[in-house]
Amino acid sequence: MAVVLLPKGRLDLIGATKLQQNAERHFLSARPPNSVWILDLSQIEFVGHAGIRLLVALRRLAQQRNSRLVLRHPTAAVRSVLEVALIGELFEVWMGQETTGEQDSIYTLDMNGDPEDKGKVNTLMSNVMESLQSKLSQSPRSSSPIDPS
Numbered sequence: 001m002a003v004v005l006l007p008k009g010r011l012d013l014i015g016a017t018k019l020q021q022n023a024e025r026h027f028l029s030a031r032p033p034n035s036v037w038i039l040d041l042s043q044i045e046f047v048g049h050a051g052i053r054l055l056v057a058l059r060r061l062a063q064q065r066n067s068r069l070v071l072r073h074p075t076a077a078v079r080s081v082l083e084v085a086l087i088g089e090l091f092e093v094w095m096g097q098e099t100t101g102e103q104d105s106i107y108t109l110d111m112n113g114d115p116e117d118k119g120k121v122n123t124l125m126s127n128v129m130e131s132l133q134s135k136l137s138q139s140p141r142s143s144s145p146i147d148p149s
Contacts (some may be wrong), residue, residue, distance in 0.1 A: 002036040002100040003027055004072070007109045008043040011051025015111030020054055022109050027058075028065075036100050037062050042073035044111070047081040055082075059090060070094055 003026050007019050027037045037058070047055075055071075062069035072094045074082070082088035 002038055002104045004038040004040055004104045004106040005109060006040040006043065006106055007111045009111035010046040010048070011044055011054070011111060012046060012048040013050045016048070016050035016054040018109065018111055019051075020057075022107065023054075023058055026105075026107055027062075027067075033065060033067065035066070036068050036070060038070045038072050038094075038100075038104070040072045040106075041075060041078045044075055044078050047078055052081065052085050052087070056087060056090070068092060070098075072098075 005019070005022060005026060007015065007022075009015055011019065023037075039055075039058070044051075059069045070092045071078075074093060079088065082091070
């Protein structure tokens, strides 16, 4: 039996974190261990840096567990990001009706953050920006013009 995760939404910081938690729960806790891990990316509209890092980490983890990570039906946005990041060839991609030949357990995941999650990220980003602005305002600046000679 293969486990299929069907994330919906964005693989940004919030979405990648949620996908990681679900991947750990569904892929790693299965008894017996699954030989095929399928990420159906047909409903992902955006992949950010955190999403790329997660995909690479999941691929590495699957290899360590003697499993295969398959990206099924990646959207054009996902394929584009994989190409630009030069990692597209690392993944086995199913675009058609490929199957494991077994019954799959499918878990649909909403990767869009809850309002509470978005609030936490916004607060974190505000704190980072305030800290950067504070450090920039404290840095010594040269008041004299630069002598080009």
